[in-house]
Each structure stands twice: as C-alpha cells, then as structure tokens.
Amino acid sequence: MILKGLGVSQGIVKGKVKIIKSTSDHSNFEEGDILVTRITDPTMVMLMNKAAGIICDIGGVTSHPSIISRELGIPCVVATKNATQKLKDGDIVKMNGRSGHISRGEKNEFD
Amino acid sequence: MEGQDIYLGVRKMSLIDDYVDSMMSGLGSMDLTTLEPIDCFDICPLYAKEGVDRVLRIIKKSKFHNKKKLAKKLFTPSAIRIELLLLLIKAKIAKKSQEDLMKIANFYNSLLIAWCLEDPYAKNGKNIIHTKQEISKFLTHLKIANPDIARRLGKLTAACYHLSYSLYSDINPQICYENFGPYDVSDVFGKGHIMTIKQFHELKPRRLLGDKVNDIPCKKIRVYCVYKDVNFTLDALSHAIYDGDTINGLKYYALDIDGALVKNLNKVDFLSEKIAGESVKLWDELTSLDFENSKIRYLFQRCYNYVYLCDEIGIDWKPSNDMLKAVKNRNLVNNFWSKFKDQQKKLDFLRVLIDPRIEILPKLNKQKQQK
Numbered sequence: 275m276i277l278k279g280l281g282v283s284q285g286i287v288k289g290k291v292k293i294i295k296s297t298s299d300h301s302n303f304e305e306g307d308i309l310v311t312r313i314t315d316p317t318m319v320m321l322m323n324k325a326a327g328i329i330c331d332i333g334g335v336t337s338h339p340s341i342i343s344r345e346l347g348i349p350c351v352v353a354t355k356n357a358t359q360k361l362k363d364g365d366i367v368k369m370n371g372r373s374g375h376i377s378r379g380e381k382n383e384f385d
Numbered sequence: 386m387e388g389q390d391i392y393l394g395v396r397k398m399s400l401i402d403d404y405v406d407s408m409m410s411g412l413g414s415m416d417l418t419t420l421e422p423i424d425c426f427d428i429c430p431l432y433a434k435e436g437v438d439r440v441l442r443i444i445k446k447s448k449f450h451n452k453k454k455l456a457k458k459l460f461t462p463s464a465i466r467i468e469l470l471l472l473l474i475k476a477k478i479a480k481k482s483q484e485d486l487m488k489i490a491n492f493y494n495s496l497l498i499a500w501c502l503e504d505p506y507a508k509n510g511k512n513i514i515h516t517k518q519e520i521s522k523f524l525t526h527l528k529i530a531n532p533d534i535a536r537r538l539g540k541l542t543a544a545c546y547h548l549s550y551s552l553y554s555d556i557n558p559q560i561c562y563e564n565f566g567p568y569d570v571s572d573v574f575g576k577g578h579i580m581t582i583k584q585f586h587e588l589k590p591r592r593l594l595g596d597k598v599n600d601i602p603c604k605k606i607r608v609y610c611v612y613k614d615v616n617f618t619l620d621a622l623s624h625a626i627y628d629g630d631t632i633n634g635l636k637y638y639a640l641d642i643d644g645a646l647v648k649n650l651n652k653v654d655f656l657s658e659k660i661a662g663e664s665v666k667l668w669d670e671l672t673s674l675d676f677e678n679s680k681i682r683y684l685f686q687r688c689y690n691y692v693y694l695c696d697e698i699g700i701d702w703k704p705s706n707d708m709l710k711a712v713k714n715r716n717l718v719n720n721f722w723s724k725f726k727d728q729q730k731k732l733d734f735l736r737v738l739i740d741p742r743i744e745i746l747p748k749l750n751k752q753k754q755q756k
Contacts, residue, residue: 334416
C-alpha cells in the first residue's frame with residue numbers, strides 16, 4: 275500500500291494515474307485513467323466522466339469528488355494528504371474506494 | 386402536534402435539537418476549507434447585519450402567508466435548512482437579540498414542518514415530501530434499467546451537479562438540486578427496493594444571469610431511481626450517500642425533462658455533454674470575475690434563494706444597497722475554520738454557533754488580504 279485516504283465511493287479498479295493540477299493537464303487525460311488531483315472542481319466534469327477512479331489530496335465524504343463519484347458509480351478516495359506528490363503520471367495503481375487503500379499494480383495483474 | 390409550540394411563539398422549539406444534531410452531522414462530514422469561489426463563512430461577517438435585517442423584513446411581510454406555499458418558493462427543504470444555518474450564524478455575528486434569533490428559527494422551522502412529511506431536518510437521513518399517492522403515480526412511469534443506463538444517468542446527474550455549482554457557487558447549489566427519499570417501494574418490487582428522486586431545477590436562472598443561460602438546454606430535470614440492495618441516506622444539506630452498487634443495483638428508472646418523460650435515452654447523452662459544457666463555461670466565467678465582482682455575484686446568488694418568495698410577498702429579491710455597500714472594498718475574514726486545529730473543538734464551537742437558544746459573540750480572526 276502506498277497511500278491511504280478516506281474511501282467515499284465503493285469499487286476496486288486499477289488504472290494509469292494522470293495528475294491534474296491545472297486545465298492545461300486536461301488534454302492528455304484518457305478514458306479509463308485514474309484522476310489524481312488536489313480536489314476536483316467543475317472544470318473537471320469531462321475528465322470525471324472518463325475516469326475509472328478518482329483520488330484527491332483533500333476532501334470529505336460529502337465533498338465534490340465524493341458526491342460526483344457516487345453518482346457515476348466509480349471508486350473514489352479523498353483526504354490522502356499527498357497523492358499528487360507521491361504518485362506520478364503513468365503510475366499503475368489499484369484503488370479501493372471502500373477501504374481507501376491505494377497500492378501499486380501492474381496493468382495486467384488479475385487480468 | 387409536533388412543532389405546534391412554535392406557532393404560539395414559545396421560546397422552546399421542539400425540533401431545535403433535531404436541527405442542531407442534523408446540521409452538525411452534515412457539516413461534520415464536510416471539508417469546510419473547500420468552499421469556492423467565495424467561502425460563505427468568510428463573507429458572512431461582512432454583511433451579517435444587513436443580511437439579517439433584510440430577512441427579518443421578509444419574515445415580517447410573510448406573517449399571514451400560507452407556510453407550505455412559502456416553503457415551496459424557497460426551492461427545496463435543503464435550501465431552507467442551509468438558509469436557516471447561515472442566517473443564525475450571521476445573526477450571532479450581528480449581535481442580534483435572542484428574540485430575533487428565535488424569530489428566524491421559528492420562521493424556517495415552520496416552513497419545514499409545513500412541507501416535509503417526516504424528518505424535517507433530515508436527522509434520520511430522509512428527505513420526504515411526497516405522499517404515497519404521488520409515489521404510486523411516479524411508479525407508473527418507470528422503465529427497466531441496466532448498468533449502461535445507470536452509467537448514462539449518472540453522467541447526466543453529474544453534469545447537472547456541476548452546472549449547479551457554476552450557477553450558484555458552493556453551499557448554494559441546493560437552490561438548484563435536491564435529493565428526495567428514500568421511499569420504501571418494497572411492497573411493489575419486493576424486499577430491499579427503495580426509490581429516490583434526484584431533482585434539478587432552476588437550471589436557467591435568467592433573472593440571475595441574463596443571457597449567460599441562453600445555451601443551457603433545459604430548465605428542470607427529474608430522475609426517478611428504484612434501487613435494490615442499495616442503502617441511501619442524505620444529510621441536512623442534501624448530500625446523498627449511497628452504500629451499495631448503484632450501477633448494477635439500479636433496477637428501474639424514469640427521466641423527466643421540463644415536464645415530459647423521456648422515451649429515447651439518446652437524448653440523455655446529448656444533454657449530459659451539453660450541460661457539462663455549459664457548466665465549464667459558466668464556472669470559468671464565475672471564477673474569472675475580479676474580487677469585487679465576485680462578492681457581488683455571491684450576494685446575488687444567495688439572494689436568488691428568495692426570488693419567488695419575494696415575488697409572492699411583493700418585495701425586491703435582489704441584494705439591498707446596504708448589503709452591497711457592506712461588502713464593497715472589504716477583505717474577507719480569515720478562513721473561518723482554520724484557527725481550529727482540533728476537529729472536535731471546531732465542531733463544539735460550531736454547535737454553539739448554530740444553536741438559536743444560545744447567544745454568543747464569536748471572535749473573528751484578523752481580516753486577511755484576499756487575492
């Protein structure tokens with residue numbers, strides 16, 4: 275396990291990390307990526323629709339990413355404190371939206 | 386009857402503990418440092434007196450109006466709860482008397498009692514305004530769902546949530562959205578089935594934003610969902626919490642757009658994209674405002690809560706000149722909550738702050754430079 279946060283939307287998924295710090299990062303986001311950001315905001319609506327999962331540095335069980343991820347039915351972990359620093363673009367991670375655990379995973383693991 | 390004493394103007398409010406407990410539960414789950422673009426707690430103190438005085442005038446003019454009718458003019462039960470919360474905070478900052486605190490509390494309490502069929506403060510995780518007969522009628526519209534439909538409806542709902550933030554900013558989007566339920570429909574569908582209703586309304590607030598809303602494709606959306614083995618609760622601020630698989634657990638649905646049931650779900654995909662696009666455009670516009678205009682926009686968004694109620698009682702809904710003057714050329718208060726390092730101390734303070742039975746004068750942090 276490389277990170278732990280608050281699991282706010284259930285589900286287990288693995289995917290490629292994409293760190294989003296500003297709107298200039300949006301264009302490289304691909305369908306199925308794991309969206310990693312400090313906290314989501316309304317400009318990220320398109321990214322959230324494509325994301326397989328969402329990880330945030332801050333937030334609570336009723337914050338923006340938590341509400342949206344539950345509506346989308348995708349896993350979400352918030353309040354990790356430093357996901358945007360510990361993870362890098364292209365990392366393959368496995369995230370558990372119930373337990374809040376994030377671990378490294380190879381893309382073909384469990385395939 | 387429960388709540389009757391409030392109509393007699395008696396100080397003791399039978400549901401006051403429910404209000405405090407429920408708001409504390411809702412606020413306790415929030416990260417209060419993430420409200421944007423203008424933090425409602427940071428701007429509150431600037432216009433506390435003027436904002437409360439305006440509402441006291443509204444309460445006075447509303448005295449002989451039907452409470453349920455007035456409640457519906459304030460959009461949603463959650464919008465009423467939040468308005469009560471922020472008003473009581475402002476009233477304490479403005480050093481209003483105990484009598485005024487209870488006047489405010491009694492008024493909004495009477496609206497919630499008149500409208501909600503049970504659990505007026507969502508203390509038990511429910512938001513119930515529909516009768517059994519109304520629910521039975523909704524059930525006749527339902528179609529069979531599947532995971533693909535659940536995901537598409539989820540994207541539509543997510544787009545609408547985003548639009549609500551762009552139109553009204555944080556802690557105000559309850560003007561625009563509400564979750565109702567859970568309604569027990571196990572007698573119709575079998576054990577473990579519940580119905581929720583996700584409602585998005587006032588999606589084209591022309592009186593607030595003028596031509597900026599021209600490209601928003603609809604005014605009101607309602608999504609009816611019947612889930613199996615999914616637990617649904619919501620807090621006093623309409624934050625929906627689902628526990629369970631909402632994709633595979635969605636068994637039936639109906640979609641109503643501007644009063645018409647949608648038969649072809651291809652329309653949903655177009656709407657999701659269009660609404661999402663408009664939400665980004667409007668959010669960019671909102672966050673590009675300079676500081677002075679951001680504060681003005683915030684006041685207009687807050688006051689928009691009252692647009693139809695003010696029409697009903699015959700006064701202007703827009704912020705008063707006093708309110709606008711009160712925020713002009715002034716910095717926001719330092720992050721309201723940042724001085725509390727201990728979460729429990731923060732919650733203890735908050736609990737005292739929002740209780741209308743307790744008169745306190747909170748100390749404010751030194752104002753900081755903004756932007």
